[in-house]
Amino acid sequence: MANTALLDHRLLFVTGKGGVGKTSIAAALGLLAARQGKRVLIGDLDGRGDIAAAFESGPLSFEPTKVSDGVFAITMDTEAAMREYIKLNLKVPLVGSVGPVAAAFDFLASAAPGVREILTVGKYAHEVRAKNYDIVIVDATASGHVIGTVAAPDALRELVRVGPIVDQASWMNDILHGHGTTGMVMVATPEEMPTTETIELRDRLENETSLGRAAVIINRVLPELFSEPEEKVFAEFQDHTDALIAAAGPAVEAVMQGAAFASSLRRSRTQHIERLFAEFPEDTVVAVPQLFVRSEGLRVTKLLATAISEELGV
16 A cells, blocks of 8 residues: 555655656646645646646646646746746846846856756745645656756755855755655656666665655556466467357457457566565555556546545545
8 A cells, every 4th residue: 555645745746757657647646636625736847748638728837727626737937937036036026028037047057057947946846835735746857857857956056155046945955855845756657667767766866865755656557357267267268269269250369369468468567566566665656557548638637546546545
């Protein structure tokens, strides 16, 4: 049984290898939190996420948009984030475009690691600090890049010793590394590369940051087609396929081949599921079943939220 404290965090970063469904999982976690009566903000870090599709809402912007009961969503916008940063942290009123300021910022960001993340990660940390939402869920960058994102405030403090930027980096660190406040949700599918990347990310989190692991979500777990006794019966049927075809017609062959393929695929993925359960505490691992649906959208988000809820026991 997975840890029911997952949604007690104030800030969750959801990451994983590309293609494992991290955006869908982030949306489902937001919907589940709202079902528990929480006020939720979901957003991305680079403006490339597709939270809108997960809720079948219109286009998102930097201003929060209500996408479901209790759930608000935004998408990152550099100029809007810069405007808000200057207003909140430098106490400078802005009128009109901040294009020239943003251009100067881009130049600085290219030279100083961590500056850009002060805007992106800082936006979500600010929402936590301001207590505008009960939980903030971030559809983060892929697992190969997320460490640099969340470690940016520390890197920046090594470069800048005084001033408003380093002050913000300090309180951001308090939120990012506060016990029980912020956690990393690592999404994997039961395949070799996603499993390996998840374990490697765990090691980097432990060695390079003090950010806590909130959960490992194994997405798209195929159902067990046969129990062990049933598997033996099926094997006997396979030995007599010709007789079954003669008795019931050629459609039997397609059914037998399909069942054999599904059973084999499930067995090939079991080793990766077992590896993740062996590498991580059992109460932090959530197995989410494969949803046999043809499209993404709100229906899928609801189904995922229900599946996660059942695994969490909430």
